Amino acid sequence: MRFADDFEENDEHRALRAAVGAITDDFGPAYFAEHSRDRRPTTELWRALGKHGYIGVNLPVEYGGGGAGLVELTMVCEEVAAHGCPLLLLLVSSAIAGEVLTRFGTAEQRETWLPRLAAGTGKIVFAITEPDAGSNTHRLATTATRDGDHWLLRGTKQFISGVDEADAVLVVARTGTDPDSGRGRLSLFLVDPADPRLTATPLAIEGAAPERQFTLHFDDVPVPADRLIGTEGDGLRQVFHGLNPERVTGAALGVGIARYALARAAEYARTREVWGRPIGTHQGIAHPLAQAAIEVELAALMTYKAARLHDAGAAAVKAAGEAANMAKYAAAEAAIHAVDAAIQTHGGNGMSRDFGLVPLWGMARTLRIAPVSREMILNHVARHTLGLPRSY
Numbered sequence: 542m543r544f545a546d547d548f549e550e551n552d553e554h555r556a557l558r559a560a561v562g563a564i565t566d567d568f569g570p571a572y573f574a575e576h577s578r579d580r581r582p583t584t585e586l587w588r589a590l591g592k593h594g595y596i597g598v599n600l601p602v603e604y605g606g607g608g609a610g611l612v613e614l615t616m617v618c619e620e621v622a623a624h625g626c627p628l629l630l631l632l633v634s635s636a637i638a639g640e641v642l643t644r645f646g647t648a649e650q651r652e653t654w655l656p657r658l659a660a661g662t663g664k665i666v667f668a669i670t671e672p673d674a675g676s677n678t679h680r681l682a683t684t685a686t687r688d689g690d691h692w693l694l695r696g697t698k699q700f701i702s703g704v705d706e707a708d709a710v711l712v713v714a715r716t717g718t719d720p721d722s723g724r725g726r727l728s729l730f731l732v733d734p735a736d737p738r739l740t741a742t743p744l745a746i747e748g749a750a751p752e753r754q755f756t757l758h759f760d761d762v763p764v765p766a767d768r769l770i771g772t773e774g775d776g777l778r779q780v781f782h783g784l785n786p787e788r789v790t791g792a793a794l795g796v797g798i799a800r801y802a803l804a805r806a807a808e809y810a811r812t813r814e815v816w817g818r819p820i821g822t823h824q825g826i827a828h829p830l831a832q833a834a835i836e837v838e839l840a841a842l843m844t845y846k847a848a849r850l851h852d853a854g855a856a857a858v859k860a861a862g863e864a865a866n867m868a869k870y871a872a873a874e875a876a877i878h879a880v881d882a883a884i885q886t887h888g889g890n891g892m893s894r895d896f897g898l899v900p901l902w903g904m905a906r907t908l909r910i911a912p913v914s915r916e917m918i919l920n921h922v923a924r925h926t927l928g929l930p931r932s933y
Contacts, residue, residue, distance in 0.1 A: 591661015
């Protein structure tokens with residue numbers, strides 16, 4: 542959690558963490574829990590963080606951003622979660638959309654969108670997942686067909702977060718087929734979520750979170766040609782420039798959730814007395830918390846290694862992808878174990894609304910599935926780290 546070149550953070554990083562934590566504390570875990578139950582966006586916290594420059598800490602200075610890197614955005618994601626308010630859309634708007642637009646957007650696109658992202662006054666969500674494609678990006682069926690000075694988008698996306706909060710949706714669509722491999726050539730588009738030919742249907746999701754999930758149906762939605770990001774057909778490479786940051790910031794969210802849960806559990810175990818002594822005296826309570834604390838520290842180390850590799854640029858792309866996957870895996874496991882141990886430490890109070898642990902369990906459990914499942918990460922590590930035959 543305090544990782545840098547020499548395993549110590551500099552003064553700027555410590556100040557960043559403290560400032561983000563202080564802003565988040567102005568709202569607090571009760572604010573997050575209430576918004577989770579009501580499925581209400583955490584707009585006030587988002588704007589407060591944006592006002593002070595933390596939503597766009599990784600975006601270029603010339604567009605109102607902080608001019609820092611993924612390391613700093615990762616710290617922001619971790620700290621809001623560690624103070625009881627994990628913000629899922631930081632992974633999507635700041636990490637994916639912010640990184641993709643900065644790298645591949647035209648001058649006009651960057652001028653239009655990055656200042657709004659940096660200030661926290663605008664959000665861009667991401668649409669790649671489809672009902673019949675799962676993790677297989679090459680099977681995406683949503684198409685974009687050129688029609689004069691527009692593209693027409695047709696198809697369906699599923700489990701798209703925060704569409705009701707978004708000013709634009711970054712959509713991945715097929716714009717052709719590679720004649721050699723038969724795989725789709727993908728392109729990225731910025732789509733207006735208010736277009737009447739785009740239908741957004743809320744999904745009934747059990748896990749409580751402020752961010753709602755949607756199925757999107759595109760019925761020949763017209764998209765102006767200047768909403769194409771980067772080069773037509775180069776979308777797969779562009780997407781992965783955003784997916785690695787998403788996995789790293791997702792890992793940071795897991796680390797932060799785990800830190801929050803362990804802090805609450807340790808405090809409870811120190812002060813709750815049964816039979817004349819604190820329950821933390823007993824190894825049945827202490828050891829699961831200690832084990833979770835070790836897992837969190839290890840996950841944090843890999844998370845910041847992955848963030849630094851991404852910031853290193855093209856020379857470290859392969860290593861960054863491998864580390865991002867490992868970090869996301871480790872942090873999701875650590876978060877689940879930490880929240881579960883915290884709930885168990887609290888006994889019946891662990892399920893009480895007053896203690897606010899259950900909403901974090903839903904978020905932690907989601908991180909084991911999304912943005913990429915633990916099984917697909919194990920496939921990736923087996924193939925790329927261990928050199929085993931491809932299984933899919």
